Amino acid sequence: MSLFQVQGLVKRFGGLLATDHVSLSVQHGEIHALIGPNGAGKTTLVNQISGLLTPDEGLVVLGGVDITALPMHRRVAHGLSRCFQVTRIFPKQSVRDNLLLAVQAHSGSSFRFWQPRAQARGLYAQAEQLAERVGLQHSLNATAGALPHGAQRTLDVALALASAPKLLLLDEPMAGMGPDESQQMVQLIETLREGMAVLLIEHDMEAVFRLADRISVLVYGRVLTAGTPDEIRNHPEVQAVYLGTETLETAA
Ligand SMILES: Nc1ncnc2c1ncn2[C@@H]1O[C@H](COP(=O)(O)OP(=O)(O)OP(=O)(O)O)[C@@H](O)[C@H]1O
Ligand SMILES: [Mg+2]
Structure with missing residues (x-):
């Protein structure tokens, strides 16, 4: 069985069918991209997966558990984590403190002065490991809000990784980034598939492909089609949807 499945999902906004019986599945270790023109319903779908919106019909299943009706925070406990287009960083805190707060929230412990020192040390070590995993180990003492845009988005990914997700939702991680920052984000996302599945919503077709x-x-x-990058690139109906934009032809 797939790690993650969406089955027959429907979401209506008044008379508009924003999600029209969508089904898709994501396997462990897979990076699954969701693409489509503006207004196709990508964000609406992701919001139903993360629990921000409740579907009118259908199921969302993660690791064999029906999470369709669970509130957002309970989904995290079942292995779902999301990066936000608007980041959740505490801008006045250091990178280290942002990571510590995320690690601590997941561990279920809290910072109290009577806390065993070994436990606190464990949290610090986890925060530093996370920083290293995303390449922010040299910015631990920097104020998060003063980091360049790309590094802030990277920190947001690290915060999402703190809960050790089975499925990570990335909604336009490259938004607002320059070419160098995008390149670094692509390299970071590439490393994630080892430990989890990733559902990636991104307009940058080069990154997607x-x-x-x-x-x-x-x-x-609606899901027009699903397939490998080659199948999608050569699919006549997909080409027709993107006709004129040349994004698929230029994407390597
Ligand atoms: N809260 C809402 N109320 C009413 N209509 C909505 C709402 N949210 C989205 N829509 C409509 O649903 C459709 C899908 O929108 P959605 O934002 O999910 O598309 P998208 O694929 O994420 O687009 P983009 O690429 O521009 O981010 C659009 O027609 C949009 O206008
Ligand atoms: Mg959107």
Whole structure:
């Protein structure tokens, strides 16, 4: 069975069918990209997966558990984590403190002065490991809000990793980034597939075609098709959807 499945999901906004019986599955270790033109319903779908929106019909299943009706924080306990287009960083705190707060929230412990020193040391070590995992080990003492945009997005990924997710949702991680920052984010996302599955929503087609193992194409709320990057690139209906934009042709 797949690590993650969406089955027959429906979401209506008044008369608009924003999610039209969407089904898709993601395997462990897979980077699955969700693409589609503006207004296709990508964010609406992701919001139902993360629990921000409740679907009208259908199921969301993670690790064999039906999480369709669970609130956001309970989904995290079942292995779901999300990066935010608007980041959740505490800008006045250091990178280290941001990571410590995330690690601590997941560990269920809290910082109290009577806390055993070994336990506190464990949290510090985990925070530093996370920083190293995403390449922020030299910025631990920096104020998070003073980091360049790309590094802030990277910190956001690290915060999402603190809960050791089975499925990580990335909604436009490259948004607002320059070419160098995008490149670094692509390299970081590439390293993630070893330990989890990733559902990636991204407009940067070059990044999508480099990273994705499989791609689902959403159009008017429906899955037009799903397949490997090569299958998607050569799919006539997908080409028609993107006709004129040349994004698929230029994506290597
Ligand atoms: N809260 C809402 N109320 C009413 N309509 C909505 C709401 N949220 C989204 N929509 C509509 O649902 C459709 C899908 O929107 P959505 O934001 O999910 O698309 P998207 O694929 O994420 O687009 P983009 O690429 O621009 O981010 C659009 O027609 C949008 O106008
Ligand atoms: Mg969107």
